[in-house]
Amino acid sequence: MKDMAPVGYDEKTQRLIHDMVAAEARHISGRVVENPECDCKDGMFPARAPTTRRVFLFAAGSSSAAAALLGGRALAEEAPPGAKHFDVPRDPTRQQGRPVAADGYGTRSQFETEVRVRFPTPNENTSWSFTPLDKMQGNLTASGLHFERHHGGTPTIDPARHMLFVHGMVNTPKKFAMVDLKRFPSVTRRHFIECSGNGLTEWNKPTLKTVQGTHGLLSTSEWTGVPFATIAREVGLMDGASWVLAEGSDAAVMTRSIPMEKMLKDALLAYGQNGESIRPEQGYPLRLLLPGFEGNTHIKWLRRLQVSDKPFMTREETSKYTDLMANGKARQFTLEMEAKSVITFPSGEMKLPGPGFYNINGLAWSGRGRVQSVDVSVDAGKTWYPARIDGLPEPICTVRFDFPWMWDGTPAVIQSRCTDETGYIQPTLKQLIAIRGDNGPFGSIYHLNAIQSWAVAADGSVTNVHA
């Protein structure tokens, strides 16, 4: 894989990747981190210094001094997305805080600045954004940081007017208002969603620098909704019903055909996410959730399910989300996301302050079931040690794993490897490329689930490498 590119990126994708590298560099250089005068660095050890102008605002201390530096510019403007600015008192124990329920719906701390970063596709409506996995804690993704992939922007939908139509090869075609759907018994389950394009920049060489860029099209939420199976009984499935077309209510009127077997196994018509209604970017008021299937099939803003005896061969399942192999044939309906893992700490663009103890940790997941085990290597895959999995793995949900590491200060390459409950072991990039490009370069950027390598240099800096 040194000389010959394993993936034949088309011109358009090459342009996108080039622009993404630039966008990521801007994001890294512009991101606001901890007070530079504090050595603590909050455990994440970012390699880049914060930009000075904004540091004055976020550093503890007198806000009036900061205001003076800015020539009296309104401080409220400088609160990060999702936050409000409040003056920081010298001693919070010497004055009353803000009133209870001051704004009814909370905001995050003004000191928390991580945001999704958009892939700079030429068109802002048909684009995607990455979850900052390096800043995520625990197992669930904050709803406001859940990755996005839209094909026609985020629509604004009044739930009082939204309807789900279920028709086709059914005995009784029906329509369901949101209030109807919410009367059915619901289930609540934790599942990840991953875009099949997660890591698309990384086939030929290490390209993006951070784990947000390499793996950020992955997010995990607790979803609440009605099983499709319940609705299937309401309308009555006819003999031969074997596929279901799901259609969104966005400007792309996004459609995918889903095998009935999957729909009846665990498909959810979801209206809840992490304890509240689904976010607009995630399909408000209703989305399809297909645990373990590639993200684009989880149709958002769901308005219609048409039962059929065959797939509809929509644009997304013929010309777009198909995987062109080296022999010129394309795999179709490659729906499952296979076992995968990544170390999120330490990861690209962090810098370890020196030899000593580090709690390596990251996320592991599989679209085929539970994570069985996770192994970690600190010598580029020569030796593997079992990691600790935090909590009980749930089906088709991420787990956080960790591994105690006493770094001796010499260069190391750290990796993680997931095994799922089917016994499938996360492959190396070399293995994947050998299979998918068995007679040359191939034309699919999708379904890269290879082991990720981070190199830790003697000076503690961490970079994305192929090892």
Place this chain on the structure above:
Amino acid sequence: MFTRSAAILAISLAGLSVPAKAHAQAQIHYGFGTAATSEDLEKFFSIPADGSGLPPGSGTAAEGAKVYAESCAACHGDKLEGNPAKGIGGDKLIGGRGTLATKAPIKTVESYWPYATTLFDYIKRTMPFSAPGSLSDAQVYSVVAYILSQANIIKPTEAINATTLPKIEMPNRNGFEPDPRPELDLYR
């Protein structure tokens, strides 16, 4: 899942402590929602490869050239070559035949799309980008005819309608195979 016996069991257990009439019988049908009428459903469409659901009407490449110039060329280029400019990003629509097994595959309607019906469905569904769903069925048939004739898949004189469209043999019709994963090589 509720079986009949499980439902009966649930009711009898409930009856031990609370008057039975306080409980609904365990349900497998709920009756929520209302019947969808044919008027409700007629605004929807989705066209599988056999062409079922294609609307009446017809179009030609000559008519389609006008529609294309008016509604498509800004994003997809005068020669259907695509436009990567910022704020646009329209895909290249023709060319690329014979490139799929090379180092630089070019995926277009001409080289990659297996069904002409998909083109109709997609354009009617969501094009043009600035005014999705605004083309008439005749305009969609026409612009489909124009793209397919520019791709040398049909003759410029051929009329495209619900009968002819599903019969068009796309160059990459047999270019797809089912998902072979999990890949057996990973178990050696």
